[in-house]
Amino acid sequence: MTRITLVQGDITRQSVDAIVNAANSSLLGGGGVDGAIHRRGGPAVLADCRKLRASRFGKGLPTGQAVATTAGDLDARWVIHTVGPVYSTSEDRSGLLASCYRESLKRADELGARTVAFPAVSTGIYGWPMDDGARIAVTTVREADTAVEEVRFVLFDERAHEAFARQLP
Ligand code: AR6
Numbered sequence: 001m002t003r004i005t006l007v008q009g010d011i012t013r014q015s016v017d018a019i020v021n022a023a024n025s026s027l028l029g030g031g032g033v034d035g036a037i038h039r040r041g042g043p044a045v046l047a048d049c050r051k052l053r054a055s056r057f058g059k060g061l062p063t064g065q066a067v068a069t070t071a072g073d074l075d076a077r078w079v080i081h082t083v084g085p086v087y088s089t090s091e092d093r094s095g096l097l098a099s100c101y102r103e104s105l106k107r108a109d110e111l112g113a114r115t116v117a118f119p120a121v122s123t124g125i126y127g128w129p130m131d132d133g134a135r136i137a138v139t140t141v142r143e144a145d146t147a148v149e150e151v152r153f154v155l156f157d158e159r160a161h162e163a164f165a166r167q168l169p
Contacts, residue, residue, distance in 0.1 A: 003150045004141060004168060008161040011154040012040040015075040017113035018068070020104050022121045023081040025060030027053055027067075032124045037079060041072035045079055064099035068107045078111055080104045084122030087129070094136055097122055101140040108148050115150045120160055130163045138167035 011019055011033055022033040027049040029038045038045055048069035053060070061067055066082040082100040085093035100121050108116045120137060122128035141151050155161040 002141065002144070002146055002148055004138065005150060005152045006161060006164050006168070007152055007154050008156075008158065009154060010036065010156070011117055011119050012036045012074060014117040014152065014154055016115040016117045016150075016152060017076060018078040018080050018108050018111065018116045019071060019074055019076045020066075020116065020118045020121070021079050021081045022119050022124065022126075023061065023083055025062065025083050027057065027061055027081055030125075033119045037074070041074045041079060044070050044072035045074075049081070064096040064103065066100065066103035066107045068111060076117075078113065080107045080116070082121060084126050084128070087122060087127040094132075097128065097133065097136050098140040101137055102144055105141070105144050105146040105148055105151075109146055114148060115152065116148050117152045117154050119154060119156075120164070123160065130160055131166070134160075134163040134167050138164065 021037045024030050061083050063083045063085050068078045068080045071079045082104050085096040120133050123130050123133040
């Protein structure tokens with residue numbers, strides 16, 4: 001059974017086996033969680049991302065998928081980069097958002113990670129409504145077939161923390 005825990009704070013301050021990044025397809029950095037991870041993780045993270053762009057992901061990492069790199073100077077062994085969907089009112093992209101959590105946990109299992117910190121993927125710059133983002137995150141992790149022992153959702157503010165808390169018994 002995977003334990004789900006909630007923390008309010010900065011995901012780059014967590015000590016876990018793997019930290020999940022809410023990246024974009026370029027894998028080369030951005031704002032929000034992505035910017036914070038590259039700042040604190042340092043050049044080793046970006047160097048690994050560039051290698052991925054030069055090899056398996058020449059066109060970038062597709063939405064809904066996940067790939068691991070070193071965690072550089074973060075207090076973790078790996079960063080798992082996943083690309084959330086941009087929220088749309090005309091199209092249901094929730095399958096892609098669920099896929100981010102599922103695929104990230106698959107990478108974690110392949111690496112042998114036992115503790116994984118997730119941000120609320122897509123709920124920032126990509127505009128996904130927090131309550132729905134929290135519902136998809138918690139439901140998908142609950143239903144995942146994974147050896148990860150702890151999934152820690154790290155929520156930036158009180159509003160996000162409350163939205164996730166409402167999804168837990
Ligand atoms: N720790 C934890 N949560 C955070 C942190 C942090 N340090 N910083 C922001 N959040 P976002 P997205 C919250 O925008 O919506 C980037 O430019 C934030 O409040 O980081 O998936 C990428 O390169 C929100 O609830 O990711 C992409 O282009 C959640 O984390 C794009 O943004 C996700 O916000 C991805 O957008």
